[in-house]
Amino acid sequence: MAQNRLGSNFHQVSRDARVHHTDRSAMADQEYSRPRPRRRREGITIQDVANVAGVSIGTVSRVLNDRNWVSPATREKVMEAVRKTGFTANARARALVMQRTNSVALVLGAAPTALFEDPNYALILQEASRALAAANRSLAFLTAADDAERDRVASFIRAGHVDGVLFVSPAESGHDSLLDLLESRALPVVVCGNPFAEPRRIALIHTDDAPGCEALGRHFRDQGYQRTAVIVAYPGTLGPRQRVEAFTRGLGRDLVHCEPTARYSQEEGYAAMASLLDAEHEIDSVFATSDLLAAGAIEAVRARGLEVPDDIAIAGFDDSAIATRTTPALTTVHQPVAAVAQAMVREVLQAIDGTEATTRMLPTELIVRESA
Amino acid sequence: MAQNRLGSNFHQVSRDARVHHTDRSAMADQEYSRPRPRRRREGITIQDVANVAGVSIGTVSRVLNDRNWVSPATREKVMEAVRKTGFTANARARALVMQRTNSVALVLGAAPTALFEDPNYALILQEASRALAAANRSLAFLTAADDAERDRVASFIRAGHVDGVLFVSPAESGHDSLLDLLESRALPVVVCGNPFAEPRRIALIHTDDAPGCEALGRHFRDQGYQRTAVIVAYPGTLGPRQRVEAFTRGLGRDLVHCEPTARYSQEEGYAAMASLLDAEHEIDSVFATSDLLAAGAIEAVRARGLEVPDDIAIAGFDDSAIATRTTPALTTVHQPVAAVAQAMVREVLQAIDGTEATTRMLPTELIVRESA
DNA sequence: ATCTGATCAGGCAGCGCTGTCAATTCTCTG
DNA sequence: CAGAGAATTGACAGCGCTGCCTGATCAGAT
Numbered sequence: 043m044a045q046n047r048l049g050s051n052f053h054q055v056s057r058d059a060r061v062h063h064t065d066r067s068a069m070a071d072q073e074y075s076r077p078r079p080r081r082r083r084e085g086i087t088i089q090d091v092a093n094v095a096g097v098s099i100g101t102v103s104r105v106l107n108d109r110n111w112v113s114p115a116t117r118e119k120v121m122e123a124v125r126k127t128g129f130t131a132n133a134r135a136r137a138l139v140m141q142r143t144n145s146v147a148l149v150l151g152a153a154p155t156a157l158f159e160d161p162n163y164a165l166i167l168q169e170a171s172r173a174l175a176a177a178n179r180s181l182a183f184l185t186a187a188d189d190a191e192r193d194r195v196a197s198f199i200r201a202g203h204v205d206g207v208l209f210v211s212p213a214e215s216g217h218d219s220l221l222d223l224l225e226s227r228a229l230p231v232v233v234c235g236n237p238f239a240e241p242r243r244i245a246l247i248h249t250d251d252a253p254g255c256e257a258l259g260r261h262f263r264d265q266g267y268q269r270t271a272v273i274v275a276y277p278g279t280l281g282p283r284q285r286v287e288a289f290t291r292g293l294g295r296d297l298v299h300c301e302p303t304a305r306y307s308q309e310e311g312y313a314a315m316a317s318l319l320d321a322e323h324e325i326d327s328v329f330a331t332s333d334l335l336a337a338g339a340i341e342a343v344r345a346r347g348l349e350v351p352d353d354i355a356i357a358g359f360d361d362s363a364i365a366t367r368t369t370p371a372l373t374t375v376h377q378p379v380a381a382v383a384q385a386m387v388r389e390v391l392q393a394i395d396g397t398e399a400t401t402r403m404l405p406t407e408l409i410v411r412e413s414a
Numbered sequence: 415m416a417q418n419r420l421g422s423n424f425h426q427v428s429r430d431a432r433v434h435h436t437d438r439s440a441m442a443d444q445e446y447s448r449p450r451p452r453r454r455r456e457g458i459t460i461q462d463v464a465n466v467a468g469v470s471i472g473t474v475s476r477v478l479n480d481r482n483w484v485s486p487a488t489r490e491k492v493m494e495a496v497r498k499t500g501f502t503a504n505a506r507a508r509a510l511v512m513q514r515t516n517s518v519a520l521v522l523g524a525a526p527t528a529l530f531e532d533p534n535y536a537l538i539l540q541e542a543s544r545a546l547a548a549a550n551r552s553l554a555f556l557t558a559a560d561d562a563e564r565d566r567v568a569s570f571i572r573a574g575h576v577d578g579v580l581f582v583s584p585a586e587s588g589h590d591s592l593l594d595l596l597e598s599r600a601l602p603v604v605v606c607g608n609p610f611a612e613p614r615r616i617a618l619i620h621t622d623d624a625p626g627c628e629a630l631g632r633h634f635r636d637q638g639y640q641r642t643a644v645i646v647a648y649p650g651t652l653g654p655r656q657r658v659e660a661f662t663r664g665l666g667r668d669l670v671h672c673e674p675t676a677r678y679s680q681e682e683g684y685a686a687m688a689s690l691l692d693a694e695h696e697i698d699s700v701f702a703t704s705d706l707l708a709a710g711a712i713e714a715v716r717a718r719g720l721e722v723p724d725d726i727a728i729a730g731f732d733d734s735a736i737a738t739r740t741t742p743a744l745t746t747v748h749q750p751v752a753a754v755a756q757a758m759v760r761e762v763l764q765a766i767d768g769t770e771a772t773t774r775m776l777p778t779e780l781i782v783r784e785s786a
Numbered sequence: 787a788t789c790t791g792a793t794c795a796g797g798c799a800g801c802g803c804t805g806t807c808a809a810t811t812c813t814c815t816g
Numbered sequence: 817c818a819g820a821g822a823a824t825t826g827a828c829a830g831c832g833c834t835g836c837c838t839g840a841t842c843a844g845a846t
Contacts, residue, residue: 098796133573134509135832154540164530183555201505470826507802511831
């Protein structure tokens with residue numbers, strides 16, 4: 043038994059020596075020969091503050107974390123020492139012991155180019171960043187456009203870098219494996235965008251597109267448009283389909299044509315409109331399922347010398363920044379993207395604190411401008 | 415050897431005393447109530463892997479970090495155990511012991527709205543994100559538009575959340591306190607954008623705007639434009655001033671007028687152009703120091719029923735995504751923003767690894783499209 | 787004067803990992 | 817076949833912090 047302990051005893055020595063030494067150096071700033079400064083010391087630690095204040099590190103910790111049972115006098119001494127030393131608690135040590143990093147990942151499930159192609163993404167990033175900062179959390183930004191990136195995201199999350207995840211995904215599928223992982227870890231996740239193909243235990247913040255789209259359909263009918271087409275990206279997925287259905291419902295008659303596109307981009311909108319015009323459907327109005335598509339469509343119409351809305355009326359969806367920059371300004375359906383981002387943050391923070399995150403649906407509304 | 419141990423034995427006394435003491439209190443408690451961890455264990459740890467592989471945690475660590483002195487057989491055993499347990503090293507523990515987080519902050523020194531207002535910012539974010547991911551680093555996204563946010567950034571950095579900082583700032587001043595902090599901490603920082611007002615020990619990645627702007631000036635002269643004005647944001651700062659100077663040099667004659675704006679936005683460009691037109695300078699050509707300003711200027715010109723470039727030629731600066739989306743497409747000066755972001759990441763990573771980050775300058779070139 | 791309970795402060799284990807060093811085993815030599 | 821050296825592994829301190837537990841202190845009550 044004693045033999046067994048021998049090894050430990052040896053090390054205990056240096057430890058005792060260290061404590062002894064620290065106490066001394068607190069009294070007089072003599073030599074500072076730590077037993078083995080293997081790595082350079084990083085900065086002011088809680089121990090330094092404790093030395094200056096003449097208390098133990100436990101007390102400093104108690105003051106910093108606003109725990110009870112610290113006398114006002116001691117508290118003041120510690121605060122003063124913190125001020126004097128310029129101490130900031132080491133986030134890494136804190137993260138280790140607290141099992142919490144105070145940061146949240148924002149995973150963009152698309153190529154990063156989407157960030158300036160689609161103002162919605164930038165807006166979500168902006169609002170999420172702001173909301174997290176307000177809650178004193180930091181934002182880790184990741185993209186997950188392809189499998190390699192998804193792997194990276196997965197290992198990032200498994201490594202415990204973040205307390206929760208905000209997942210912003212376009213309607214494309216391909217994220218199922220990542221969603222599976224997120225679902226399987228007990229890590230709070232909030233997704234925004236389109237409803238899931240299959241039910242999931244992941245909270246979803248999405249917009250109720252139907253009312254706005256239906257109102258837009260009624261607006262088209264009221265304006266007296268006779269032959270209407272739609273340009274729709276990701277036509278196979280649930281969200282876009284719902285938009286078109288609600289629009290058609292409001293319109294009260296069948297669509298002349300439905301032109302699909304691969305993504306939400308201005309170029310795709312241009313191309314789709316061009317092919318609609320080429321097909322000579324004799325349309326007088328078009329609903330594009332995003333403002334970017336609509337902006338492209340407007341360009342295509344004007345490139346042929348036609349006028350919007352007189353020759354062809356065009357409406358978009360999103361009410362993003364581009365909606366007021368087109369000529370004419372876009373009639374569109376307002377989607378509360380900022381509110382979505384804020385709700386995502388609120389839900390994920392709640393989930394981190396233990397309350398289950400809940401799925402929420404936010405309303406949309408028709409914004410009539412000049413293009414339709 | 416035995417002599418050496420003797421010294422230890424001396425200290426062994428105090429240790430034994432301590433042990434005795436502990437034992438006593440354990441007896442008083444009647445039971446050993448503390449072998450179990452107090453917090454729930456978080457997941458698979460290196461200890462679990464070691465147990466499965468039948469080796470010590472040190473050996474597992476050595477295998478994972480690809481250190482020498484591990485026999486092939488043991489290595490295989492450990493790898494197998496890692497596979498079987500699905501172990502991923504805890505990033506937080508690693509960060510603490512390594513004094514390194516493997517993440518880098520991207521600080522946007524502007525309101526987050528800039529992100530979709532100015533494509534440059536989004537592009538930098540995109541490229542930095544990509545480059546960091548490729549280097550297996552994560553990106554913490556922060557904004558520092560006002561003092562409150564700068565304080566947040568400062569304490570974030572002091573807390574040791576990141577190993578380095580990428581600072582993306584518009585020409586505005588107001589960041590001096592933050593730059594002071596960054597400079598004072600021995601933390602690698604790379605800034606992009608305009609040269610510093612005062613010399614700093616911070617690496618800077620910026621573009622050499624002069625060649626492109628001068629070429630643009632020559633192009634204006636070659637086109638036969640007679641009366642040229644400029645629209646310039648942040649006219650007091652070094653970068654914009656250099657652009658205008660180089661442009662004027664290429665032009666070979668004085669500017670008719672210099673219209674200042676507060677920021678780089680389409681709206682400001684519109685307003686500046688409108689006021690230029692109102693002032694009846696009889697100009698036939700305008701150089702705006704960013705594509706966004708130029709895009710706004712084009713709108714303003716066309717809103718008055720004038721044609722670009724026939725009535726008034728307009729050129730921009732940046733060659734951002736918007737340059738090809740205006741009608742007509744913008745003649746502009748290409749700024750290698752993606753390359754800037756990549757250089758920033760390269761420099762900051764080098765600096766983290768000990769090499770001093772160096773200031774770099776990247777070239778610009780004239781892109782002639784239709785607007786001038 | 788002693789006991790009791792409420793406060794307050796200190797001590798220390800331990801979060802999960804890495805780096806150092808000692809211990810152990812294996813391989814050659816002379 | 818001992819002894820030196822090389823290869824391999826184990827042990828454990830410690831990164832900086834928090835949380836539990838214990839000890840000390842001080843009123844107020846007995």
